[in-house]
Amino acid sequence: MLISYNWLKKYISDIPSADEIADLVTFKLCEIEDVEKLPSGDTVFDLKILPDRAHDLLSHMGVAREIAGLSGIDFKLPECERPKPNQTDLKIDIQTPNCRRYMGRIIRNITVKPSPEWVVNYLNSIGQRSINNIVDATNIVMFGSGQPIHAFDLKQLSYERIIIKEAKNGDEIKLVGAEKTSVILKETDTVITDGNKNLAIAGVKGGLDSGISDNTKNILIEVANFEPISVRKTANRLGIKTDASKRYENDLSASLCDFAMDEISALISEMCPDASFEEIIDVYPNPQKERIISFDSEYISKMLGLNISNKEIEKILKNYDYKFEQINNEWKVLVPLMRLDITGDYNFVDEIGRAYGYEKIIPLIPKINFQGEDNSNWEKIFISKQKLIEDGYKEVMTYAFKDKGDLEVLASASDKNFLRTNLSDGLKESISFNQKNLPLLGLDEIKAFEIGTIFKKNGEEIHVAFGDKKKITEMTLDEFTLLPENKVFRSSYFIAKEPKIKDLTDIKYVPQVFKPWSVYPFITRDIAVWVPEGTKPQMLIDIYNSFGTELLVVEPKLFDCFTKEKRTSFAYRLVFQSYDRTLTDEEINLIMSEITSKVISKGWEVR
């Protein structure tokens, strides 16, 4: 949600600086994904509003109320001048529980024209395009208060009547906007109709035919509240997510409609001084009830792990302008209607905690009376891995997703939608891949293993697979741990290696840093040298390392050594690779000839 600093001033005249707000919001309210200073001088915050606070914080008003509450300054709703209303013939009939409140108002003799500059600036600051004064007014109210508003061209209605009901299966409606012009409705969708035709999909999007045009003279303003699950289902099914549907699906307080109707009326009256307003028709079958939630200050302290005084709690609640009663440690708080997220005393841990400051909580190591046993599968996996590495196997991990299998996942972002039915296929690929890198790995053969979950029609199993290029063995984890040789290992392992508590002061810490590998091919060269018996092979290694240059990427590996007639032959494998290019035989030949010259200059013989 983009929040403009200048817009916030509308609600809090005593506003803290933009920097102070950034800090306050980050550590006491929600994440700020971005802060942008606009050329106009305004600052715009991109707040990450999560579902619990989407009831009230997808609006400048809600964010302003928080900033005021957190910093103990005054919050004020903007004053809206109420135009004098004329009588109306408008009828509103709610025929579905998916509409919780519907306020309608006919406004005649408006002029559709460009918006005043302040409106354009407000909208531009949060990345919204100005369209015309009427549409802009609905957006100003929505981004200001959080309440979606829709305006219909009254001329397009067959009657001055609104019926909110379930759609008929197969009904079609053309929608505003280019992406999807026409959609087919189902009876689980809720529609706004005039009794004759569908005007809009409730809470999602308005119909094209009933929208505001440049010639619109008379309008019907809708300020309504719809049931979140029904809006969410319809929006998801049609793939249409709008600013309105996003707010409705998160559940809005139906009490918000009153202010929103006042504000839109005042705005249109300001923009169109000749407009005449009819009475508001408000159908609100089950008005939202006020709720009182009690909490105990000792409970708050016990949850936070510090002692928070009643005086401190009082200060925090007063700053927020909460209405409350206190009897000793018992607090009874009237929950603001917007705060649909507050459902129990546990919510006041956060209400008090974040205002007080989580940074003030001193970390404690808990002491609990608990002697648990590790899950046996964990032990089996842990021990099996130790056993396999003792037998010389190296561990790999491969993907659980394959291009075929028994079970498929829906709508994957990848082209591999099936779950693996065995580990052997992945392990086989891994072994043959690594086989090509034997010299780089400094190995003579690849022995690898994987322990992981496989998925079959009837469910998942943990498997162990191990092997080399000739043979791979795969079995279930249980089967592996029950192999006769592993049973012995298993019991002796724990006797020998009972995990010891690490004494941190004894450990000398040496950071281990990953060495990236090159994407370019490597070249190997073998070199065998006769040296007098007793010569230390390190002398050869030193020559290889210094003349091999930085292209020698693996420590020279001795692969053959024998002594004959007081001379010893040492055969080393040298592996060359560059991080930035493909090496040519010529440049390696050059290096090898320098190495050879150096060896000869020592009086030794290259075989």
Place this chain on the structure above:
Amino acid sequence: MEKEYLKGSLHPLTLTMNEAVSIFKDLGFSVEVGPEMEDDWHNFGALNFPDDHPARDMQDTFFVKDKEGMVLRTHTSNTQIRYMENLVNSGGKPPFAIVSPGKVFRNESTDSGHEMQFYQIECLMIGEDISVAHMKGVLFEFFKRFFIGDNVEIRLRPSFFPFVEPGFEIDLKKGEKWFELLGAGMVHPNVLENCGIDGKKYQGFAFGVGLDRLMMMKYKIPDVRLVYQGDLRLNQF
């Protein structure tokens, strides 16, 4: 003399997981593991995700075709639910402290920091007076030991996950830099009640951290996509 370990080697993710587990075990936790394919109740419902609620969009979920209600778990919290259900069914009760390491899945596009499969370790400690202060204590102690040699600090920021209240994002300062590292919070009483534990009497914390991320930070591995290639050049440690 100890047998030489020269030939075989463990994947760095296993090393990371074993080290994390050993620190938590030392702090009194025991280890739990659970299924990777999970039903809706254990992955979402019991964790206080209402049906058809926007909170479900926070986790990009792989749904299993032709298996009604089955998903690839999006976190190892399913293991915590199963643990608590079993505890209650066998007549047990808090206090307890468990860690659940394991593989989880998210249906999102991959880049150097994101994979569709990754490993997590989640901690759950429930008792009569386990508090945010204890959560801070365990987290700080864990990072101090895991990133031994570095100066570490942690800080809490308010956040939201359906299964905790209050919920936090935890940032870790390692060296001079702050990292957004994990989600945490005080277990929502609804979650305890869903498992048959008295949410008025018992309280505690839960947090979950990505092991791939810890591994990358510890060993300075630049790209998570190197992890699941079966490439032994990764086994450098």
